[in-house]
Amino acid sequence: MLVIRRRAGETFLIGSDIQVELLEVGSTQVKLGITAPKNIPILRKEVHDTRRQNEAAAREMSTLELAQLARHFQK
Amino acid sequence: MPNTPTKYFGNLEYRNEDVIQFPSGIPAFEEEVSFLLVEAADRAPLQFLQSMRQTSLCFLALPILVVDSKYRLELSSEDLTSLGLATDRQPSIGTDIECMAVLVTPETGPPSVNLLAPIVINRRNRRGIQAIRADLTYSHQFKLAAAAVCL
Numbered sequence: 537m538l539v540i541r542r543r544a545g546e547t548f549l550i551g552s553d554i555q556v557e558l559l560e561v562g563s564t565q566v567k568l569g570i571t572a573p574k575n576i577p578i579l580r581k582e583v584h585d586t587r588r589q590n591e592a593a594a595r596e597m598s599t600l601e602l603a604q605l606a607r608h609f610q611k
Numbered sequence: 612m613p614n615t616p617t618k619y620f621g622n623l624e625y626r627n628e629d630v631i632q633f634p635s636g637i638p639a640f641e642e643e644v645s646f647l648l649v650e651a652a653d654r655a656p657l658q659f660l661q662s663m664r665q666t667s668l669c670f671l672a673l674p675i676l677v678v679d680s681k682y683r684l685e686l687s688s689e690d691l692t693s694l695g696l697a698t699d700r701q702p703s704i705g706t707d708i709e710c711m712a713v714l715v716t717p718e719t720g721p722p723s724v725n726l727l728a729p730i731v732i733n734r735r736n737r738r739g740i741q742a743i744r745a746d747l748t749y750s751h752q753f754k755l756a757a758a759a760v761c762l
Binding site for chain 1: 619638639640653654655668670715716717723725727728745751752
């Protein structure tokens with residue numbers, strides 16, 4: 537992992553299109569300003585992870601699988 | 612009683628109070644704003660969130676306290692507001708709200724639940740959200756005891 541130190545007001549680039557500015561440094565949070573092309577989705581990681589989990593959770597299950605699953609939790 | 616087609620229970624009669632409104636949908640399924648909460652005795656403790664719009668979409672969930680009896684909620688004031696709950700305290704599970712974890716059952720490997728983002732339903736107004744925590748207390752992929760699972 538690359539680690540860089542920046543102060544409020546300073547900026548760094550990811551590639552040549554994505555610019556991240558450190559806007560504000562608080563005691564428990566920092567505020568970032570991100571400039572990126574429209575086609576690049578920017579999501580908080582917890583939102584991204586939850587979207588992925590929901591997509592996986594939506595998969596088709598057979599009745600047999602479901603019965604086995606229920607039985608497992610009833611033990 | 613009205614009835615609706617479901618993914619796992621065929622055509623199901625339901626009571627209006629079992630329909631939960633998710634005003635902003637749930638992440639990755641933002642258009643799905645209306646779900647039927649189904650609890651079938653022979654499938655307990657599994658819970659089913661059946662989309663009212665798409666028969667093929669049904670999430671499985673477990674009551675969060677079944678997964679972790681000490682689970683501590685940490686709803687943001689935005690989440691409390693959108694549920695229509697008081698923002699000065701955390702609601703109590705089972706009294707003010709129902710709280711469940713979405714279950715993921717991969718084809719191979721143990722099932723997991725998302726404890727990072729529980730489904731929270733206000734029992735009074737039947738509004739729901741999937742409340743994503745910003746802290747790192749709980750995993751989005753909490754594995755349920757592998758040894759006990761025989762799928």
